[in-house]
Amino acid sequence: MSAHHVVAGALVRGPRVLLGHRSPGRRWYPGVWDLPGGHVEPGEDERAALVRELREEVGVRAPLVDGEPALRVADGEMALAVYAVRAWTGEPGNRQHGEHDELRWVTAAEARGLALAHPSYAELVERLAGATER
Numbered sequence: 760m761s762a763h764h765v766v767a768g769a770l771v772r773g774p775r776v777l778l779g780h781r782s783p784g785r786r787w788y789p790g791v792w793d794l795p796g797g798h799v800e801p802g803e804d805e806r807a808a809l810v811r812e813l814r815e816e817v818g819v820r821a822p823l824v825d826g827e828p829a830l831r832v833a834d835g836e837m838a839l840a841v842y843a844v845r846a847w848t849g850e851p852g853n854r855q856h857g858e859h860d861e862l863r864w865v866t867a868a869e870a871r872g873l874a875l876a877h878p879s880y881a882e883l884v885e886r887l888a889g890a891t892e893r
């Protein structure tokens with residue numbers, strides 16, 4: 760079990776995915792663009808944690824996401840799972856300004872120009888949303 764079990768969601772809308780800019784005051788990775796998400800609590804199901812984080816951070820209700828993660832990253836002490844989210848209710852908006860100071864819908868090309876929390880996120884946006892860019 761990793762010390763940090765983290766889950767994040769890639770909300771896909773047409774050719775874009777929703778990224779958040781981590782607020783400058785944050786202890787870890789301030790100022791980079793990440794995906795809404797956070798730590799899985801002890802005993803909590805990974806997908807249930809994702810649904811909770813999406814509600815808390817961006818105010819959407821996602822049906823229990825199923826299927827395999829679109830991306831898993833094991834990085835030292837951290838294990839991160841990213842799920843594609845293509846259906847939700849409510850309009851995504853920034854509900855926790857301490858976490859993100861900006862939310863932005865980005866294409867793969869736009870993601871490539873940003874400081875990302877993980878280098879593979881540009882490829883992830885391309886894979887999940889890029890097909891409709893053409």
Ligand SMILES: Nc1nc2c([nH]c(=O)n2[C@H]2C[C@H](O)[C@@H](COP(=O)(O)OP(=O)(O)OP(=O)(O)O)O2)c(=O)[nH]1
Binds near residue numbers: 765797876877
């Ligand atoms: N939320 C999130 N965290 C990420 C991503 N990529 C990545 O390396 N991380 C890392 C940064 C943090 O060290 C760790 C936990 O995320 P976090 O900073 O959002 O969690 P947190 O403890 O502030 O808050 P909580 O939401 O778990 O309560 O995961 C990502 O795309 N989204």
